[in-house]
Amino acid sequence: MSSIALTLSLLLAAAPSPLEAGAAASNITPPLGTLIVGGFAPYPSQHVHDELHARCLVLDDGETKIALVVCDLLGVHRSVSVEARRLIQETTGIPPQNVLISATHTHSAGTALGKNRYANEQTLDDYQQFVAQRISDGVRRAVNLLRPAEIAFATVDVPEHVFNRRWLMRKGSVPANPFGKVDKVKTNPPVRSPDLIEPAGPIDPAVSILALREPGGPPIAVYCAYSLHYVGGSGPAHVSADYYGIFCETLERLQSDGDGDPPFVAMLANGTSGDINNIDRLNPQSGGGPYHRMREVAEDLAAKVNGALAGMSWQGAAPLAARFSEPRLAWREVGPDLMAWAADVEARAPRVPDGNIPVGAKWATTREFVTPLSYAGRVQSLAETAEPAFVPLQVLRIGDVCIGTSPCETFAEIGLEFKRRSPLPHSFMVSLAHGYIGYLPTPRHIELGGYETWPGTNYLEPQASEKMLDALIQMAAEIAPHPGEKK
Numbered sequence: 001m002s003s004i005a006l007t008l009s010l011l012l013a014a015a016p017s018p019l020e021a022g023a024a025a026s027n028i029t030p031p032l033g034t035l036i037v038g039g040f041a042p043y044p045s046q047h048v049h050d051e052l053h054a055r056c057l058v059l060d061d062g063e064t065k066i067a068l069v070v071c072d073l074l075g076v077h078r079s080v081s082v083e084a085r086r087l088i089q090e091t092t093g094i095p096p097q098n099v100l101i102s103a104t105h106t107h108s109a110g111t112a113l114g115k116n117r118y119a120n121e122q123t124l125d126d127y128q129q130f131v132a133q134r135i136s137d138g139v140r141r142a143v144n145l146l147r148p149a150e151i152a153f154a155t156v157d158v159p160e161h162v163f164n165r166r167w168l169m170r171k172g173s174v175p176a177n178p179f180g181k182v183d184k185v186k187t188n189p190p191v192r193s194p195d196l197i198e199p200a201g202p203i204d205p206a207v208s209i210l211a212l213r214e215p216g217g218p219p220i221a222v223y224c225a226y227s228l229h230y231v232g233g234s235g236p237a238h239v240s241a242d243y244y245g246i247f248c249e250t251l252e253r254l255q256s257d258g259d260g261d262p263p264f265v266a267m268l269a270n271g272t273s274g275d276i277n278n279i280d281r282l283n284p285q286s287g288g289g290p291y292h293r294m295r296e297v298a299e300d301l302a303a304k305v306n307g308a309l310a311g312m313s314w315q316g317a318a319p320l321a322a323r324f325s326e327p328r329l330a331w332r333e334v335g336p337d338l339m340a341w342a343a344d345v346e347a348r349a350p351r352v353p354d355g356n357i358p359v360g361a362k363w364a365t366t367r368e369f370v371t372p373l374s375y376a377g378r379v380q381s382l383a384e385t386a387e388p389a390f391v392p393l394q395v396l397r398i399g400d401v402c403i404g405t406s407p408c409e410t411f412a413e414i415g416l417e418f419k420r421r422s423p424l425p426h427s428f429m430v431s432l433a434h435g436y437i438g439y440l441p442t443p444r445h446i447e448l449g450g451y452e453t454w455p456g457t458n459y460l461e462p463q464a465s466e467k468m469l470d471a472l473i474q475m476a477a478e479i480a481p482h483p484g485e486k487k
């Protein structure tokens with residue numbers, strides 16, 4: 001080899017590899033009649049308002065491929081993620097630790113959670129197997145569509161749609177919880193109540209926006225995360241992807257008139273929204289019919305993301321890396337008092353022959369017993385868990401961007417702390433990833449009480465959020481750019 005050719009090949013070796021990206025969306029709508037699982041008592045679907053999707057994005061820096069998948073589901077059980085990632089590795093070679101699978105948390109979808117929420121592993125039912133297969137197919141299609149790409153990142157603050165739903169209340173105004181105790185915090189208190197003092201935690205107003213386009217050309221995909229629980233207000237017994245679906249459709253229209261080939265794919269993941277919803281307790285928005293509020297929020301958010309995309313600065317390379325770990329954490333402890341309470345509720349709750357069975361309960365009951373019976377079943381199941389919880393945690397590096405994941409309905413302040421502590425300049429969290437392990441409050445919030453902290457809505461030990469955050473930050477440090485690294 002001549003010295004010029006040698007120099008050239010060394011230069012090429014040192015240059016950052018050009019980035020490639022591809023995206024595809026798989027339909028995961030279940031058949032009508034499938035139970036919708038957002039509330040305490042599931043009910044059969046009678047109509048599809050809009051189709052559910054697993055939206056998939058694959059990035060390739062020449063050495064490493066990563067995949068990001070967002071599913072229109074309340075949650076995905078850990079076993080669904082394990083199976084989908086196994087299929088993805090089999091068909092594309094992308095290793096399981098490099099694939100991020102999360103749920104949006106739409107409350108109007110079929111369930112991919114399976115029968116026992118406290119089981120680390122379960123045999124997949126037909127719908128769970130279908131979802132795993134469709135996720136894998138979507139990633140495989142995205143790999144087929146890999147093409148040279150530029151990448152950009154921005155955030156835009158949209159505080160007007162996010163409200164902390166946990167309120168400190170005047171003494172004596174909080175009703176007893178299902179366990180007969182009085183909490184310091186009330187979740188979703190009555191609007192304009194004179195007993196409202198202040199929200200018990202912050203909001204995170206930022207939309208994180210990761211954008212991919214063909215060099216100087218048409219958009220490939222936009223992956224966003226926003227910390228809003230969901231909006232709700234779908235039609236009766238409707239299947240719907242909630243505001244996540246409308247957001248994606250709207251952004252697709254704004255970015256490509258919906259006619260790109262291959263199609264542009266918009267994605268909206270759930271950030272850290274465990275204590276955040278769309279209801280302004282002090283100045284409540286006027287109602288409107290089904291989908292009205294959902295559409296307002298989605299269209300406004302899409303317009304703001306679209307505006308941010310116009311001013312982004314694009315790069316042709318982004319080193320990719322991933323870390324995955326699965327620490328074992330203790331489940332929320334269920335003491336003898338709680339077990340006695342559960343036995344008492346089960347003894348008192350009347351059994352009715354018709355009607356839907358509350359989540360966690362063994363039989364249908366009258367209206368006033370739905371919530372207590374649901375919690376009685378949940379705490380008994382929690383107490384029966386033999387092995388500790390497997391808690392999937394993942395960190396992805398995409399250039400200067402870092403995504404950390406949690407398998408829980410994660411409180412906003414945990415996401416804010418991840419952003420503060422992460423060694424990468426642009427960091428954010430995605431919740432409901434690789435599993436569904438209940439709400440994730442901080443120890444301070446568990447002291448305050450309220451719906452999200454009750455045993456059965458909160459599944460993990462009180463210190464779980466701190467242990468998980470420490471583990472995420474440690475993994476982020478491992479893949480952070482080292483000084484002098486070429487980008």
Ligand SMILES: [Zn+2]
Pocket residue numbers: 105229409
């Ligand atoms: Zn929720």
